[in-house]
Amino acid sequence: MIHIIRKYSAFVLSGTFSVILAACYGTPMDMQSQKRITVFDPENKPIEGLALTLKLHGETQFESKSDSNGDIYLNLNSDDSVSSYDVLIADIDGEANGGEFIPKELKLNEQRELQVTLERK
Amino acid sequence: MLNLLKKSIFDSYKKYEIRKHSLEYLFLEITNECNFSCLHCGSDCKTSSGTPMLTTESWLEIINHVYFSFGNSVRIILTGGEPLLHPNLELICQHLNSLGFKYGMVTNGWLLSESKIAMLKQHRLHSITLSLDGKYESHNKLRNNPNAFNNVTNALKLTAAAKFPLFDVVTCVYPSNLNELDEIAAMLVHFNIKRWRLFRIFPSGRAADNNEILLSYEQTRQMLEWIKHNKSKYGEIGLNINLSCEGWLPFAEDMQVRDMPFFCRSGINIASILANGDITGCSNNHESFVQGNVLTENFAFIWNKRFLPFRKRDWIKRTVCNACKHVKSCQGGSIHLWELDKNRPNFCYVVDLDKKDKPEENQ
Numbered sequence: 001m002i003h004i005i006r007k008y009s010a011f012v013l014s015g016t017f018s019v020i021l022a023a024c025y026g027t028p029m030d031m032q033s034q035k036r037i038t039v040f041d042p043e044n045k046p047i048e049g050l051a052l053t054l055k056l057h058g059e060t061q062f063e064s065k066s067d068s069n070g071d072i073y074l075n076l077n078s079d080d081s082v083s084s085y086d087v088l089i090a091d092i093d094g095e096a097n098g099g100e101f102i103p104k105e106l107k108l109n110e111q112r113e114l115q116v117t118l119e120r121k
Numbered sequence: 122m123l124n125l126l127k128k129s130i131f132d133s134y135k136k137y138e139i140r141k142h143s144l145e146y147l148f149l150e151i152t153n154e155c156n157f158s159c160l161h162c163g164s165d166c167k168t169s170s171g172t173p174m175l176t177t178e179s180w181l182e183i184i185n186h187v188y189f190s191f192g193n194s195v196r197i198i199l200t201g202g203e204p205l206l207h208p209n210l211e212l213i214c215q216h217l218n219s220l221g222f223k224y225g226m227v228t229n230g231w232l233l234s235e236s237k238i239a240m241l242k243q244h245r246l247h248s249i250t251l252s253l254d255g256k257y258e259s260h261n262k263l264r265n266n267p268n269a270f271n272n273v274t275n276a277l278k279l280t281a282a283a284k285f286p287l288f289d290v291v292t293c294v295y296p297s298n299l300n301e302l303d304e305i306a307a308m309l310v311h312f313n314i315k316r317w318r319l320f321r322i323f324p325s326g327r328a329a330d331n332n333e334i335l336l337s338y339e340q341t342r343q344m345l346e347w348i349k350h351n352k353s354k355y356g357e358i359g360l361n362i363n364l365s366c367e368g369w370l371p372f373a374e375d376m377q378v379r380d381m382p383f384f385c386r387s388g389i390n391i392a393s394i395l396a397n398g399d400i401t402g403c404s405n406n407h408e409s410f411v412q413g414n415v416l417t418e419n420f421a422f423i424w425n426k427r428f429l430p431f432r433k434r435d436w437i438k439r440t441v442c443n444a445c446k447h448v449k450s451c452q453g454g455s456i457h458l459w460e461l462d463k464n465r466p467n468f469c470y471v472v473d474l475d476k477k478d479k480p481e482e483n484q
Contacts, residue, residue: 021196023146023366023391024403024457027225027248028287028316029196057284061245 037114039070039089041098046070047118049097055086074108082108089116128372131382132450139389139432144191144424146386148393148404151180151213152202156231158265161293161322161334174396175415177209181216183394183415188220190421196248197224200404202396205232214244223247225287229264230276238283248287251276255298255305262297263334277312289316291365294344295334302347310360317355319344320365323458324467325405338473345370345470348378368470369454371447387456388412388431392424400424402431402456409461431456440464447471 021029039047052072054062066072072089090103101118108114152174155162175183187195197217204210204226217224225248226241233251241249253273254263260270280288290309292298298305302319309317321336321344322328328335336344345364352362364378366385375382387402388410394400398416399408400423410430413423430436437443437453441464445451451471453459458466465474 021146021386021390023148023198023386024405024455025200025227025250025291025320026146026148026198026391026403027227027250028289029146029198029223029225029248056286059242061286 035074035108035111035114037066037072037074037087037089037116039066039072040115040117041101042117042119044117045098047091047098047101049091049093050101050118051090051092053088053090055088056084061085089118091118124373124376127376128382131372131384135384138384138386142389142425142428142432144195144392145390146196146198146392147187148198148200148391149180149183150200150202150393150395150404151175151204151210152207153396154206155201155203155229156206157203157229157269159229159327160263160265160331161295161328162326172397175394175398177207177212179398179415180213183420184213184216184220184222186420188222193221195222197222198248199224199226201227203229203231205237211240211244214241214246218244225249227252228276229269230273230280231269233276233279235279238279242283242285246285249280249285250289250291251280252293253277253290253305253309254293254295256301256308259295259298259301263293263295274308274312277314281312281314287316288314289318290314291318291320293320293322295322295336296340297334299336299340299343302344303351306351306355306360306362310355310358313359315359316361316363318363318365319348321367321468323367323405325407325457338475341468341470345374345378349374352378367455367458368468369447369451370470372450383454385455388428392420392428394420402428405457407457407460410456410459430461436461440466441474442466442469445472 037052039050041047046069048066048068048070050066052064052066053060054074062074064072085108087106087108088103091101094100100121102121104116104118106116153172199213205228207213224246226246227250230251251273254260257270260273261267277290292305306317321341322334324335348362348364355362361380363380366383369383370378372382387406391403392400393402393404394415395404398414399411400413400415400420401411412427434452437448440453442448442451442453454466454469458468468474
């Protein structure tokens with residue numbers, strides 16, 4: 001809820017969805033830039049246990065796994081545009097969790113929620 | 122009309138944040154030792170502090186406690202003193218990274234070598250802030266070190282090249298660099314730095330007794346005017362300029378010097394654990410705002426149950442600000458400009474407190 005309020009307050013006030021907080025002599029930090037990627041199989045069922053790697057300029061920034069809803073949450077923020085981020089989603093558990101899937105690479109965009117379908121091997 | 126609408130939305134947002142009181146940003150003052158002896162140091166840090174400090178083991182335990190009490194979405198800021206002086210900095214960074222925290226560091230840059238940057242990159246430092254306080258002479262004067270400028274410009278180049286996700290430069294504006302702001306901005310553009318925050322030195326620590334480095338009310342207005350006239354110009358060539366979080370301003374003026382309107386989040390979303398274990402809002406808040414100590418009390422409990430002077434500013438009614446026409450919006454402005462037992466702030470951006478004691482007569 002607070003993310004939504006921040007997001008829209010920031011947009012009305014400054015024309016951007018990005019809220020950067022820099023307290024006193026602290027460093028700048030993002031307050032809200034969470035994205036959700038939901039991964040489905042070809043039958044539109046969520047896939048659990050997929051590994052996600054988030055890269056910026058080729059360097060790994062974050063790694064996570066999809067939960068039972070196929071969701072992976074990313075907190076990202078940098079001086080770079082969101083399209084600078086590359087995401088790799090890979091099946092690391094073989095036949096478990098609905099079979100073996102072909103890895104997929106994608107670029108992030110401004111959308112807060114992304115839905116991705118992986119094809120079976 | 123549009124500003125009225127914006128202000129109204131922002132006021133509601135602030136109320137919501139104050140009520141929610143969620144911890145978002147935590148300063149860890151991992152040392153109070155510093156390799157500089159800056160004229161303006163709010164902490165009054167020294168080369169060797171001589172005062173008791175938490176051990177590395179304590180900091181690791183504190184980080185674990187924050188992780189289990191609040192999760193890893195709290196942004197952690199390593200500060201000091203000079204955090205790069207901490208003998209076990211790598212261990213602390215490694216631990217923060219292993220728990221998935223986004224963390225940042227504020228440094229004077231003196232020790233920021235290529236190998237230190239490589240270490241910070243390895244442990245995924247997310248955000249870094251360096252201080253540049255003027256051209257050669259004005260920077261060295263404030264930093265009290267004849268080699269400080271050459272060193273920090275080298276650190277700026279190294280840090281910009283390292284491409285940390287967030288990087289900004291802060292400048293303490295004081296009489297000797299007030300007329301150099303264009304040249305400093307040009308330098309930052311040259312180094313391809315994208316964020317710049319301007320501070321007024323506030324009278325605490327060593328700065329409290331040094332009027333030579335404090336901007337007068339008129340000089341502070343001059344700094345604000347410079348930002349107003351130059352924010353867009355430099356924004357167009359990639360340098361985002363903001364007035365620091367200090368100092369409430371009327372909404373329309375505020376939006377000319379900041380991307381987001383003033384909101385002192387100290388004790389609302391921000392807490393600090395100081396080198397001696399004291400718990401407060403921002404690390405530069407006066408000791409009268411200390412809420413407890415991690416050596417004897419549970420940090421999460423204190424965050425959830427105390428911090429009332431930050432969230433409910435009834436104490437403003439006992440101060441000169443109560444008579445000011447802006448008090449309802451301003452609520453006393455920045456906590457770090459206050460001492461709880463005093464009846465006026467150390468500085469006000471809207472009212473020249475040195476001219477009159479009654480703010481309403483000074484508009």
